[in-house]
Amino acid sequence: MRRWRVFTLTWLSYATYYFARKNFPVAKRTIQTELGISTAGLAAIDTGYLATYAIGQFAGGWLGDRIGSRRLIGYGMILSALLIAAFGASSTASLFALFFGLNGFVQATGWPGNVKAMAAWYGPTERGAVMGFWSTCFQVGPLVATALAAWLLAHFGWRTAFFGPAVWVALVGLLVLLFLQEGPHTTVETKPARIDVKAAAREALRNPIVWLLGASYFGMKL
Template identity: 45%
Template sequence: MGAVVKPLTREHRSWRTKVFVATWLSYVGFYFCRKPFSAAKAAIQDETGWDATTLANIYAAYLVAYAIGQFIASDMGTRLGPRRNVLLGMALSIGCTLAMGLTLDPWLWAGLIGVNGLAQATGWSGNVGTMAGWFHKHERGRVMGLWSTNFTVGALTSAWVLGWVLSLREFDEPSPWRWCFFAGAMVLAAVWIQYYFFQRNLPEDVGLPAIDDPVTEVDESRVAEPRQVGYMGLSRTSWINLFLVAGFYFFAKFVRYAVWSWATYFLVKNYALSNAEANVYATAFELGGLPGVFITGWLSDRYFKSKRAGVALIMMIGMTAATAALVMFGTSGVW
């Protein structure tokens, strides 16, 4: 017997649209305060004389803080709720990004970019948590496939905008690269304002009934099964799945951040491209990912019955093959 889904009211649909747009723009906006250092890395080196190791160490502070921030953001999200947590994270990120445009001390930069990493960690968990409260489980494959374009669009638009800023000649003092940080902070500040007005954690926060998932026969059979509860309330199977997903994500991030944070620098230093041109060329990585988020969401709902692991495995195999091809053939030319 199939489950009956209650139809949504007009108010539900209106608020779902607002929440979708607000959270989508939030994660796009976060990229404008995440991307400036990578976009301007070659220009920063030209002015400061810092070697690649120094630049790498500064960005490593961001990555370490971002990883630690995932745990902190999860706890803060429980205490504060997604809305306050994300608003606080965006505000901290704006402040750190502005400050980075005003200094040239590598230790201070490492500290600021580290705090920025902690702040940036609020974005994904907080916004995904918000979306879960507004959409039924059976919708989430398609909806989150569309919603997850935010990180691709964020990476694309931030690279294009910041590359354009680097191409401007009007900014003699301070240096053009500083305006990457100022421009990024201004974009996220505008996003912060719309988020404040249009995001709500749950339908109940605006006086609407909760969006509950109906219980199906499959769900009932699962509920009836005895569950072995282990460490931290998770079963052995849950822990195995957790570590498998964590391991996949850990190694996938090696590839993503190697390309994402160094492609522009590599293109400037090895192919004599301008900073603006290199930022545009580097977006090929994000352009390839844009159809990927649609395809994975559609495949998981259409052929995998909302089971995401099979699709993730297929994509991981494809990523591995593409990375191997990049290593073998990627240095032969820009194209």
């Protein structure tokens, strides 16, 4: 029962993360028309988000090992909700770039946090099959998030495409904080271990599987 609760909460959580990232692609043309923001300005907002999201992946994994997946996901979602609400209340390219860039960094708590939570409850012999079903969250999430943002935009204006999803993201984040349990295999570091970062990086870069997986995922994003 506990494992299915974790499965459901983490599936819902990662699907919901998309509600705080798919609204800008839907609303950007309307924002450009109404506020007169240039195409270059819109591109800068997108680029800033992607850059901070990439950087945040490193920080998210490190932080998750220290505070646990429940707090990483829960607080990450609530912060993301606040940032997209702030985005929806803004009217200048500089503020859009600031809030969406910060949102990218916070959004990066989703993948390491949820994968850590799932790994703590499911062992290596069953993890492949379970994660196959779990991974449907990042197909369903973008689909529903995009449809909702488009509907809100069409009926209530572009700002509601941010305010409405922000409420949902915050609610799911609160559910995670209240009900997600750390698994029996979870380890949370109270005192960070001393690690030779350069040696670890060299070892990872020499591993051909790392390069193969990186190249395959890069190809998926083209």
